[in-house]
Amino acid sequence: MKIFYAMPFTGKTYEQLVKEKKTIQELVNSFGLELNEQFLGVESKNEFEDHAYGPLFIAEKDHSLIRNSDILIADYSRHSIGRDCEIVIAKEIFDKRVISIVPSRGMQNHPWIRLYSDYIVGSQNEALNLAQKLSSFSLSSNISSLSREQKDTIDIQVNELVKERGINYVTELFPTELKRRWQKLFGKEYRIILDYCFKALPKTLRANTVKANVQKFKKFAKKQGWKLKTLDFSNIAFRLHPNLRPHFSEIPEHQKGLFYVQDFASMIPAIILDPKSEEKVLDIAAAPGSKTTQIAQLMENKGYILANDISTERLDVVKKSCKRLGIKIVKISLGDGVKLGEKYKEVFDKVLVDAPCTNEGILGYKVHKFFEWNLLLLYRITKVQKDLLESGFKALKVGGTLVYSTCSYAPEENEQVVDFLLKKYPNSDVKIIKLKGVKTRSGLTKWEHLEFDQRLMQTARVFPQDNNSIGFYVAKIIKKKSKI
Numbered sequence: 001m002k003i004f005y006a007m008p009f010t011g012k013t014y015e016q017l018v019k020e021k022k023t024i025q026e027l028v029n030s031f032g033l034e035l036n037e038q039f040l041g042v043e044s045k046n047e048f049e050d051h052a053y054g055p056l057f058i059a060e061k062d063h064s065l066i067r068n069s070d071i072l073i074a075d076y077s078r079h080s081i082g083r084d085c086e087i088v089i090a091k092e093i094f095d096k097r098v099i100s101i102v103p104s105r106g107m108q109n110h111p112w113i114r115l116y117s118d119y120i121v122g123s124q125n126e127a128l129n130l131a132q133k134l135s136s137f138s139l140s141s142n143i144s145s146l147s148r149e150q151k152d153t154i155d156i157q158v159n160e161l162v163k164e165r166g167i168n169y170v171t172e173l174f175p176t177e178l179k180r181r182w183q184k185l186f187g188k189e190y191r192i193i194l195d196y197c198f199k200a201l202p203k204t205l206r207a208n209t210v211k212a213n214v215q216k217f218k219k220f221a222k223k224q225g226w227k228l229k230t231l232d233f234s235n236i237a238f239r240l241h242p243n244l245r246p247h248f249s250e251i252p253e254h255q256k257g258l259f260y261v262q263d264f265a266s267m268i269p270a271i272i273l274d275p276k277s278e279e280k281v282l283d284i285a286a287a288p289g290s291k292t293t294q295i296a297q298l299m300e301n302k303g304y305i306l307a308n309d310i311s312t313e314r315l316d317v318v319k320k321s322c323k324r325l326g327i328k329i330v331k332i333s334l335g336d337g338v339k340l341g342e343k344y345k346e347v348f349d350k351v352l353v354d355a356p357c358t359n360e361g362i363l364g365y366k367v368h369k370f371f372e373w374n375l376l377l378l379y380r381i382t383k384v385q386k387d388l389l390e391s392g393f394k395a396l397k398v399g400g401t402l403v404y405s406t407c408s409y410a411p412e413e414n415e416q417v418v419d420f421l422l423k424k425y426p427n428s429d430v431k432i433i434k435l436k437g438v439k440t441r442s443g444l445t446k447w448e449h450l451e452f453d454q455r456l457m458q459t460a461r462v463f464p465q466d467n468n469s470i471g472f473y474v475a476k477i478i479k480k481k482s483k484i
C-alpha cells in the first residue's frame with residue numbers, strides 16, 4: 001500500500017518540515033505502509049528558503065506520486081492547507097480513498113464547487129460529476145480555461161451575491177491561502193482592502209495632448225457635464241466625479257482620440273520614469289498600451305519607443321490606441337521580452353518593466369480572478385518577472401532609469417524581484433519614490449522568512465484606500481557605472 005501525505009508547507013520553517021517528515025516516515029513504517037515522497041522542496045534548504053511558500057512543490061511535481069498512491073491523506077490538522085494543496089487533492093480525489101486526519105470541511109463544501117454548482121451548472125451533484133468527468137479539472141486553477149461568458153457570469157453573479165448577502169459571504173469563497181497571506185500582509189487593514197475590491201473606483205483619464213491642447217478637452221468635458229478634478233501630479237490628468245460612469249468607448253471624442261481612460265495608480269510608473277522628448281525608451285511588456293501611450297505623450301511624440309509584448313492580440317490593441325491617439329513614435333515588437341536585454345545591450349535611456357503579475361491589486365475589477373489565484377501561478381510568474389527585469393536592466397544605458405511595476409501586493413512579485421536585481425547587479429540601485437498627491441507605503445524588507453535589502457524601503461506600495469485607486473507597486477531603479 002502506497003500512501004500520499006499532503007500538508008501545508010506555508011508559514012513553516014525548513015527545520016519544522018524536516019522534523020515533520022521524520023515523524024510521518026516513522027508513522028508510516030509502523031503500519032507497514034510505503035510513503036510516496038511528497039516533501040519535495042525540503043530536500044534542498046536553499047531552494048526551500050528561496051520562496052516564501054512551499055506547497056507549490058507538491059502541486060508542481062507530485063502528480064504522478066499522487067496517481068500512484070492508494071491512499072491520500074490530506075492533513076488539515078494545523079492550519080488551512082491552502083488552495084494550492086486543494087488543487088492537487090481535488091484533482092485526484094474522486095478515484096482515491098481519502099483519509100483526512102482532521103477534515104475542516106468536505107469536498108461538497110469546497111468554495112469552488114459551491115460557486116460552480118450555484119451559478120454555472122445549477123446543482124452541487126452536477127458540479128461534482130463535472131469535476132469527475134473533466135480529468136484535467138482542477139478546482140481552483142481551471143477557472144482560467146472557462147469561456148469569457150462563464151467568467152462574465154461569475155462576475156455578475158458574485159456582484160449580485162455581494163448586494164444580496166454582503167461581502168463576508170462572498171469573501172468566504174476566496175482562496176484560503178490568499179486570505180491568509182493578505183491577513184498577514186495588511187493586518188488591521190485586511191478587511192478594508194477586501195472591501196475595496198468591490199468598490200466602484202472613480203474614473204480617471206488623460207487629455208491627449210498629442211492631438212489637442214488640454215483646453216479643448218476641458219471644453220468638451222464641460223459640455224458633457226463632467227465634473228473634473230485635476231490630479232496633483234499631472235495637469236493633463238483628471239478624476240471624474242465618482243457618480244460619473246460614462247460608456248467612454250461610445251463617445252465620438254473618445255474614438256477620435258481626445259482622451260484616454262487610465263486608472264490613477266496605473267499612471268504612476270510612467271510619471272516616475274520621466275521620459276523626455278528624443279529619448280529612446282523600451283516598454284518591455286507593453287500591451288494593451290496604457291503606459292506606452294502615456295510615455296509617448298510625456299515625450300511629446302518625439303523620440304523612439306520600442307513597445308514589446310508576447311501577445312499578438314494584446315499588441316493589436318496597442319497599435320489601435322496609438323493610431324487613435326495620433327502617436328507616431330512607437331515601434332511595435334512581438335516577442336519574449338526576456339531576450340531583448342541581450343539584443344539591445346545598453347541601448348535605452350529609459351526602460352519600463354510593467355510586469356505580468358497575479359493581478360492582486362485589481363482582483364476586484366474582475367471577481368473571477370479571485371478564483372484564478374493560486375500559489376503555482378505566483379511561483380511561475382515570479383520567474384518571468386525576474387527574467388524580464390534582468391533583461392530590461394541589460395538594455396538600459398549607464399545613467400539610465402528603469403521603472404519596475406506590478407499591480408500585485410505579493411512581496412514575491414515586488415520586493416523580492418527587485419532584491420534579486422540589486423544582489424546580482426552591484427551597479428543597480430533604487431531611488432526613493434515621491435509624487436505629489438500620491439500616498440504611498442514603503443516597500444517591505446521582510447516577508448514570511450524572507451529578508452530583503454534595506455534599500456527596498458524606498459520603493460512604493462500604492463494601496464487602494466489611500467488613493468481611491470487600484471493597488472500597485474513601483475520601484476525606480478538606476479544603472480550606475482560598473483566598477484570593473
Ligand SMILES: C[S@@+](CC[C@H](N)C(=O)[O-])C[C@H]1O[C@@H](n2cnc3c(N)ncnc32)[C@H](O)[C@@H]1O
Nearest residue numbers: 285286287288289290291310311336337354356
Ligand atoms: C501588466 S500587463 C502590461 C500592461 C501595460 N504595460 C499597460 O500599461 O497597458 C503585462 C503584459 O506582459 C505581457 N507578457 C507576459 N510575458 C511576457 C514576456 N515574456 N515578454 C513580454 N511580454 C510579456 C503580457 O502579454 C501582458 O500584456
